[in-house]
Amino acid sequence: MTELPQRGAVWREDIRRRFLAVDTSNVADVLDTLGLPDQGLAPQFAPYPATTGQLAGFAYTIRGQMTPFPLGGDAEKMKACQGVSPGEVTVWSGDGEGICYFGELIAIGMKEKGCVGALVDGGIRDIRWIGEQAFPVYARYRTPVQSIGRWKVNASQVPVLMRGATSRYVEIKPGDFILADDDGAIVIPAERIEEVLAEAERLTAVEVNIRRDLSRGLSLADALAKYGHV
Structure with a gap:
């Protein structure tokens, strides 16, 4: 795996805040143009x-x-959660079916460490209480x-x-970026984060202008002629 340059906390939080201002749909379109068409996660992933709102952060992966x-606890789970850093999303993977990977208390512990949410290829519980923590979770x-x-x-x-x-599985590596919203969840490879974000911001600005012009009476056909396909 290619080593990426270490980025500081200020850069990471700036990237995260900027991603919160764009939609997964625009990110998906950008990834298509870059030859990365299979970064979207299964439609079963839901908030x-x-x-819960948007989920945005750098991947911290956990596998089981x-x-x-x-009975009596999972020491490896507790150890894994202790490694989470601010601005990260815990990404839970594994072969569990019908069981939860974590609940309210682990969510509280992760939030205390600056974790900004979780993406779970499995189940969760304590949903009402997790919601009261304002801790975004997307799970299957x-x-x-x-x-x-x-x-x-x-x-x-x-x-x-x-x-x-669009593929059976999507690989997620530590440091990749996770974005999820009402349309679903998507993964941006770490080495393409800034490139994808800049283009997604450009598309977002175009859409803002289109919506503005449509609200002022411009027809959809004229808007598409003016701005092109988005």
């Missing part, structure tokens, strides 16, 4: 609660697998069934695979 073990499903005794974390900060929209 929990539905009012179905592993029967005695919700379930009351805990992971303890069933599913165990076995790695963190490694490349992981998440279910995709």
